[in-house]
Amino acid sequence: MSQENETAELKRKRTSVYEIRSVFDKRVKTTNSPDESSNKQVETFQYWLMKAEPNSRIVKGKDVKFSIDDLADMPDGVSQWDGVRNYEARNIMRDKMKVKDKVLFYHSNCKTPGLAGLAEIVKEAYPDYTAFDESHPYYDPKSNKDNPRWFMVDIKFVRKFKRLITLKELQAHKDKLMDMVLLNRGRLSVQPVKKEHYDFILELEIKQ
DNA sequence: GCCAACGTTGGC
DNA sequence: GCCAACGTTGGC
Numbered sequence: 001m002s003q004e005n006e007t008a009e010l011k012r013k014r015t016s017v018y019e020i021r022s023v024f025d026k027r028v029k030t031t032n033s034p035d036e037s038s039n040k041q042v043e044t045f046q047y048w049l050m051k052a053e054p055n056s057r058i059v060k061g062k063d064v065k066f067s068i069d070d071l072a073d074m075p076d077g078v079s080q081w082d083g084v085r086n087y088e089a090r091n092i093m094r095d096k097m098k099v100k101d102k103v104l105f106y107h108s109n110c111k112t113p114g115l116a117g118l119a120e121i122v123k124e125a126y127p128d129y130t131a132f133d134e135s136h137p138y139y140d141p142k143s144n145k146d147n148p149r150w151f152m153v154d155i156k157f158v159r160k161f162k163r164l165i166t167l168k169e170l171q172a173h174k175d176k177l178m179d180m181v182l183l184n185r186g187r188l189s190v191q192p193v194k195k196e197h198y199d200f201i202l203e204l205e206i207k208q
Numbered sequence: 209g210c211c212a213a214c215g216t217t218g219g220c
Numbered sequence: 221g222c223c224a225a226c227g228t229t230g231g232c
Contacts, residue, residue, distance in 0.1 A: 051218090086227075109218050167219080187217050187226060 027098075047193040048097065049104040049182060050081065050155070054116070057109070060137040068105050068116035068160050077157030078122055081190075082130045083138040085150060089190035094125040094151040096192075103155055104193060104201065106182070107164070114166035115201065123154035161205050169204065176200050 031040045054067035064083070071079055084090055103119040127148035131140040143149035170177055177183060177200065181191040 053218090088227095113219070185226095186219075186224095189217085 045101045047102050047195060047198040049106055049191050049193050051106045051108040051189040053109045054107045055110045062137045072157045078154055080154050081152045082128050084190060085138060089188060090151055092190050093153050097121050097153050099124060112166055114164045116164055117160040118158040119155040120158055121153055122156040125151040125153055128152040165204055
């Protein structure tokens with residue numbers, strides 16, 4: 001790697017860490033065994049929330065609808081997550097998401113917005129080629145194969161929630177979820193989720 | 209590098 | 221369909 005590239009690389013990493021450091025769980029944890037000599041560093045996964053629109057909406061002639069059921073219907077339940085054109089969301093996908101990380105699948109821009117199910121990361125970041133295609137709704141002339149601007153990951157369907165956990169309900173639990181990104185940064189479509197929030201939401205699912 | 213104008217997101 | 225919030229663009 002050239003000196004110049006290395007500097008750019010370091011700068012990029014620093015920026016992305018700064019952006020979301022405050023809501024991160026540690027990826028590597030040390031096991032706490034009685035015999036300290038057998039403590040091990042174990043890799044843990046992280047939690048994310050990704051938004052999709054479950055209703056049909058035509059953008060430049062293409063339907064951008066994608067619901068949890070649509071994900072389940074994909075071959076092996078796997079889909080690329082293309083079309084993200086926001087830098088912060090991109091940085092998370094490109095720099096932070098790892099295979100096995102858990103994803104809360106959120107339905108937005110619909111009658112009852114809320115969390116619809118679970119997915120997980122099965123492929124780490126690679127260039128979003130839909131940005132190269134002039135006829136595609138998410139075409140970006142500033143992105144190209146030699147210097148891709150946008151990235152995507154692949155996610156795999158895990159399960160649908162037993163019921164939709166509505167935004168309204170999450171808002172009603174702001175004692176617990178006050179600093180959840182969803183409730184504070186309405187427009188970020190790919191966002192980190194704290195483990196404590198993730199766990200709380202899974203409990204909410206089976207309550208009431 | 210500021211900031212007004214503009215475009216998009218997404219709840220309602 | 222409205223529109224507030226907010227992210228991006230581009231003139232200066």
